[in-house]
Amino acid sequence: MTHTNNDTQLIPVGISACVMGEEVRYNGGHSQSRLCRNQLTEYFRFQPFCPEVAAGFGIPRPTIRLIGDPEQPTLTYTKGKKEDLTQRLLDAVAPMVKRCEDLDGFVLKKDSPSCGMERxxxxxxxGYPHEQRGAGLFAREIMKHFPNLPLEEDGRLNDARLRENFIMRVFAHHHFRTxxxxxxxxxxxxQFHSSYKYLLMAHSQKAYKEIGRMLGAGHDQPLQELxxxxxxxxxxxxxxPASRGGHCNVMQHMMGYLKRSLDSNVRQDILRVFEQYRLGEVNLATPMTLLAHYINQKGSEYIRAQRYLEPYPAHLGLRNQL
Ligand code: SF4
Incomplete structure (x- = not known):
């Protein structure tokens, strides 16, 4: 099935320009992610950023690296005179960081002294690297200004669990913003919290309870603070990422809403599929499809509205790989 989202429905997500396929790397090449370029553009409107080009380092350019204190590193050229390029890069990224205010996520290029998120x-x-690794200067600025923005690196998106988790977080952030x-x-x-209750519970029972308490006491708190x-x-x-146990727990909770409307043989069959998922014999899409089918048919409005059932378009097939 082909989905067509018009541009205004697409979710704004930042991306390192080379990961988008722009030839902006030090050697004039790119590091295109096919996942981002081909699949995710159906849902995300990627906005490319290249801090090193913005800082006027040119293409091609000498390679650069971080030196000194991993907590407060300095950017210099790899070879030759150790000119301090830190402020030049930071001056160039300041207006870029401002443009990140309306984003719902960011895909960063791994290992880069400018864009790398970690390690x-x-x-x-x-001349040897410290054991302690750091973050690129641009990535640090994004994390400092937008600590709640979902971030991920291109390399880590090859891992099915991290990929699913990142895409889910981008959708959640977008829902919260809009x-x-x-x-x-x-x-x-x-309303938002109510629709995300079960998704939250799948990830952390502890946070689910804490946030519930926070909202209960939140009436008297200034709204922005809350x-x-x-x-x-x-x-x-x-x-x-939620564990298999976390998903099973939530699916069983949700089954509770179907207690009176399903006959016990059907219930047993569904619970057996949950168990197969828990044991790793089937992927998450299998029990979820079954559960969503019965909830859509027989569930109350409240349970049908749970984002957990479809946190992102099923078309992405992310739960087939979990
Ligand atoms: S990693 Fe960042 S700075 Fe380096 S080429 Fe890609 S976008 Fe530009």
């Missing part, structure tokens, strides 16, 4: 080499005086932040109110926050605290806890909780 970027930081070199010592001796359904809550565009018209902030306690009511809209509760929204900020909620988003921080929510995005943090869903960052770690």
């Amino acid at each position: 970027v080499k930081v070199y010592q005086e001796s 359904e809550v932040m565009d018209q902030p109110s306690y009511h809209n926050l509760l 929204l900020d605290a909620y988003l921080t806890c929510f995005m943090q909780a869903i960052k770690k």
Whole structure:
């Protein structure tokens, strides 16, 4: 099936320009991600950023790297004079970071001294890298200004669990921005939370309870403060991929809503498929398709509205790989 989203329906996501396929790397090449370029463009409107080109380093350009303290590294050319390029890059990225305000995610190029999200080499005086790795300077700025923005590296997107988790978080962030932040109110926050309850529970029972308490006590809190605290806890909780046990627990909870409408043989069959999933014999799409089928047929409005049933378009096939 082909889906056509017009441009205004696409979710804005930043991306390192070379990952999008632009020939902006030091050697004039690119590092295109086919997943981003071909599949995700159906749902995401990618906005490419290349901090090194913006800083005027040119294409092609000498290679650069991070040196010194991994917590506070300095950017220099790899060879020759150790000219400090840090401020030049930071000056160039300041307006770029501003443009990230309306994004719902960012795909970063791994290992880059500018774009790498983690595990970027930081070199010592001796020329050997520190054991402790760091983050690229542009990535650090994004994380500092937008700690709740879903970020992922191109390489890590090859892992099915990390890929699913990142895409799910982008959709969740987008829903929060458009359904809550565009018209902030306690009511809209509760509506959002209600639709994400089971997804949250699959990721963390602890966060599910804590956030529930936070909302219960949140009436007397200034709205903006509550929204900020909620988003921080929510995005943090869903960052770690849900385990098989977490999914099974939620699917069983959701089955509770069908207790009276399913005959016990059908219930037993469904529970058997949950168990097969728990044992790793089938992928997540199998029990979820079954559960969603019965919930859509016989479930209440509340349970049918659970984002957990379809956190992103099923067409992406992400649950086939979990
Ligand atoms: S990793 Fe970042 S700085 Fe390097 S070429 Fe790609 S977009 Fe540009």
